[in-house]
Amino acid sequence: MSVGIVKEQSVTFDTDLRLESGRILGPITQVFETYGELNADASNAILVAHAWTGSAHLAGKHREDDPKPGWWDAIVGPGRLLDTDRYFVICPNVIGSCYGSTGPASINPKSGRRYSLTFPVITIRDMVRAQAMLLDHLGIKRLVSVLGGSMGGMQALEWGTQFPERVGSIIALATTPAPSPMAISLNAVARWAIFNDPAWKKGEYRKNPKDGLALARGIGHITFLSEESMQAKFGRRYSARDGLFDFFGKFEVERYLSYNGYNFVDRFDTNSFLYLAKALDLYDIALGYESLQEAMERIACPAQFFAFTSDWLYPPGQTEEMVGLMRQLGKDVEYHLIDSPYGHDAFLLEHETFAPQLSAFLKRVTAGE
Amino acid sequence: MSVGIVKEQSVTFDTDLRLESGRILGPITQVFETYGELNADASNAILVAHAWTGSAHLAGKHREDDPKPGWWDAIVGPGRLLDTDRYFVICPNVIGSCYGSTGPASINPKSGRRYSLTFPVITIRDMVRAQAMLLDHLGIKRLVSVLGGSMGGMQALEWGTQFPERVGSIIALATTPAPSPMAISLNAVARWAIFNDPAWKKGEYRKNPKDGLALARGIGHITFLSEESMQAKFGRRYSARDGLFDFFGKFEVERYLSYNGYNFVDRFDTNSFLYLAKALDLYDIALGYESLQEAMERIACPAQFFAFTSDWLYPPGQTEEMVGLMRQLGKDVEYHLIDSPYGHDAFLLEHETFAPQLSAFLKRVTAGE
Numbered sequence: 001m002s003v004g005i006v007k008e009q010s011v012t013f014d015t016d017l018r019l020e021s022g023r024i025l026g027p028i029t030q031v032f033e034t035y036g037e038l039n040a041d042a043s044n045a046i047l048v049a050h051a052w053t054g055s056a057h058l059a060g061k062h063r064e065d066d067p068k069p070g071w072w073d074a075i076v077g078p079g080r081l082l083d084t085d086r087y088f089v090i091c092p093n094v095i096g097s098c099y100g101s102t103g104p105a106s107i108n109p110k111s112g113r114r115y116s117l118t119f120p121v122i123t124i125r126d127m128v129r130a131q132a133m134l135l136d137h138l139g140i141k142r143l144v145s146v147l148g149g150s151m152g153g154m155q156a157l158e159w160g161t162q163f164p165e166r167v168g169s170i171i172a173l174a175t176t177p178a179p180s181p182m183a184i185s186l187n188a189v190a191r192w193a194i195f196n197d198p199a200w201k202k203g204e205y206r207k208n209p210k211d212g213l214a215l216a217r218g219i220g221h222i223t224f225l226s227e228e229s230m231q232a233k234f235g236r237r238y239s240a241r242d243g244l245f246d247f248f249g250k251f252e253v254e255r256y257l258s259y260n261g262y263n264f265v266d267r268f269d270t271n272s273f274l275y276l277a278k279a280l281d282l283y284d285i286a287l288g289y290e291s292l293q294e295a296m297e298r299i300a301c302p303a304q305f306f307a308f309t310s311d312w313l314y315p316p317g318q319t320e321e322m323v324g325l326m327r328q329l330g331k332d333v334e335y336h337l338i339d340s341p342y343g344h345d346a347f348l349l350e351h352e353t354f355a356p357q358l359s360a361f362l363k364r365v366t367a368g369e
Numbered sequence: 370m371s372v373g374i375v376k377e378q379s380v381t382f383d384t385d386l387r388l389e390s391g392r393i394l395g396p397i398t399q400v401f402e403t404y405g406e407l408n409a410d411a412s413n414a415i416l417v418a419h420a421w422t423g424s425a426h427l428a429g430k431h432r433e434d435d436p437k438p439g440w441w442d443a444i445v446g447p448g449r450l451l452d453t454d455r456y457f458v459i460c461p462n463v464i465g466s467c468y469g470s471t472g473p474a475s476i477n478p479k480s481g482r483r484y485s486l487t488f489p490v491i492t493i494r495d496m497v498r499a500q501a502m503l504l505d506h507l508g509i510k511r512l513v514s515v516l517g518g519s520m521g522g523m524q525a526l527e528w529g530t531q532f533p534e535r536v537g538s539i540i541a542l543a544t545t546p547a548p549s550p551m552a553i554s555l556n557a558v559a560r561w562a563i564f565n566d567p568a569w570k571k572g573e574y575r576k577n578p579k580d581g582l583a584l585a586r587g588i589g590h591i592t593f594l595s596e597e598s599m600q601a602k603f604g605r606r607y608s609a610r611d612g613l614f615d616f617f618g619k620f621e622v623e624r625y626l627s628y629n630g631y632n633f634v635d636r637f638d639t640n641s642f643l644y645l646a647k648a649l650d651l652y653d654i655a656l657g658y659e660s661l662q663e664a665m666e667r668i669a670c671p672a673q674f675f676a677f678t679s680d681w682l683y684p685p686g687q688t689e690e691m692v693g694l695m696r697q698l699g700k701d702v703e704y705h706l707i708d709s710p711y712g713h714d715a716f717l718l719e720h721e722t723f724a725p726q727l728s729a730f731l732k733r734v735t736a737g738e
Binding site for chain 1: 557591618
């Protein structure tokens, strides 16, 4: 069942957060949504962390006539995978995003002007530390679980390593301990596309630089798909309205990327896109530790990992490296490689493929409670 | 041994070529280089077909002080893989290119102005038909072999299917019967990067639109490399001159792509880049036939194929589809999957990995002569 009509919530912390970079950010607004009821001893909370262009609007609708529910509605609600009859589900919008939490599009109260490029570079660890402030505010000492895919998976990993005492389990899907140079390259050319757009104006645009942002999204979009899914959806079909030998003629897949790229311009802020891309590329679970092993050693709770066979952005081998180390360390770790043609996006598109294992894992880790 | 100092040659055909699109192109200049001597009965010629941004300058140097020899110098010369003591090696620059053969940067003699976007869309088949005119001019009825990688491999395939009576063998490396939607997408975003650059001016630029072309090349460059080769060469190393948390800070791989992208601007014409990208995407060996099988059926000579394990642009499976069909058809076909970390570029970087098989193949197919 759907969670029904939900409301976005917001809290502003009038304190400064010392970022991983050493710079200071504050005050910090944290937008979030919650579903279900927090129980008396605040022991039934699950945090769902969103990916790059996601938001706090995880489930339900804001108004009856919203065309679509939240971005992972299928798994949240009474009787659903994250059962809101049992759990209190929290989805915070990450700092750096443009969906309400403090980001480069926010007004800097100290200057009265939009941050734009004066916004400090933030990291996944910074996002998670801001989320910890939110938990304090909500009176939650410890989470049943943190769950997320892609950038959301990185947040789950940071919860596990930075706040081991505050998480009962972590569930990370389609993620990586640190993006490969291939993944970095693909974000690099996406950034470059925006930097090339004169309408970007070094971040001082009034309206999104649409050509640059649409192209950047087009590049990103390719990395979320797979050879197989593109073959199935588009093959080599040519746009019916173009001549095969027109200079500007387009393959269907080309039209699709362009169409979706320009749609994205209406829903996401360019500077946020850049800051979050940077956070993704910089992500390294081992940063500040001697080794990946030393970082994984810090995880004190059961962990579950999912990787997807056709994900070439964060290929399964990268997850397997973490899982292998955790096994060596004698940690409680589960790993499931899901056979899917949907590439990196599989975690969002095919929750049925991992729902049974995820459900069993949650049951197991909450069994004593 | 090197072929030493070589000269570019050129011939202009004052005839019109009816292109696959139905449009007419003429006169047609064809630039080429040759190495070794054509024998008395013109029976020792091998044609080497270049890739996207290649040229006729296959081997040797134009002047003693050239910093580098031709693009595949390592395999051409006395005693080398293509032994110029024995073979007459021809390397034509494809039409559509900017290295001398007729292309969008050429002056249209009918208007006295640069073609730019009035240049017709050309196909791999058109390139090969122009090369056939060159062979007629040189008095060569039949080639010992046509050899090429990537777009050069497509040309070898077209020689095999369009001029079966004129080729004694074909050797195709790192190629495909038709690029996948993934490969098309990656070219599509490269094109888009150029279209976005205001300096491109719908092809009517005076100077290359550098930001757009450099980015387009950067995107292309990624597709030529592999996860593995990037990991080995760059890993996640961060540029020593940038702070890790600088907004414009760059990973080494990012700097490398940018540096090479801007270098490319000095050596290649933007419109040529676009027309050849189009020819690549449109390439379909089966175009005009009922099926891939019907196309492969036309190949009447021994064929040798090489694919490279880490080539994700034209993955081995695409070559294997052709090989499988040829085997079913009872054709004389050899296939070698080369284990290489160098991605699509492996065919240029690692000739030692396929030289023995290629050499044995050439020996075998020329044994009767």
